[in-house]
Amino acid sequence: MTSDADLADAVASAAASVPGVTGLNAGRFGEVATFAAGRRIVGVRLHDHSGEVHIEVTLDRAVMDTAEDVRRATEEVASRPMTVVVEDVSIAEDVAPEPVDVPAPGN
Numbered sequence: 001m002t003s004d005a006d007l008a009d010a011v012a013s014a015a016a017s018v019p020g021v022t023g024l025n026a027g028r029f030g031e032v033a034t035f036a037a038g039r040r041i042v043g044v045r046l047h048d049h050s051g052e053v054h055i056e057v058t059l060d061r062a063v064m065d066t067a068e069d070v071r072r073a074t075e076e077v078a079s080r081p082m083t084v085v086v087e088d089v090s091i092a093e094d095v096a097p098e099p100v101d102v103p104a105p106g107n
Helices: 004-016 064-078
Strands: 021-024 034-035 039-043 045-048 051-058 082-090
Touching: 004 021, 004 034, 004 039, 004 045, 004 051, 004 064, 051 064, 064 082
Parallel strands: 034 045, 051 082
Antiparallel strands: 021 051, 034 039, 045 051
């Protein structure tokens, strides 16, 4: 029998291997994790008959395609329905955002 920690590790690995995923995310308050002896598997929460994986993605690929691929990959590993939550979008640090022209007040 596989422990929750082993299964959570496998789910995290499957999610992280999907193109477009830049990492797993613990949620707004750090509450999304599976606890194991002396560590946490961040971004994965398992329930008896379902689970969740919270991810960060890049915009190099359609977000919905990335989420769907993560769902498929994690359901295969977990053998249960998985909900995928996109928590954040990562952008390359070397890409500067496009400048935005802001009109001066009164114009």
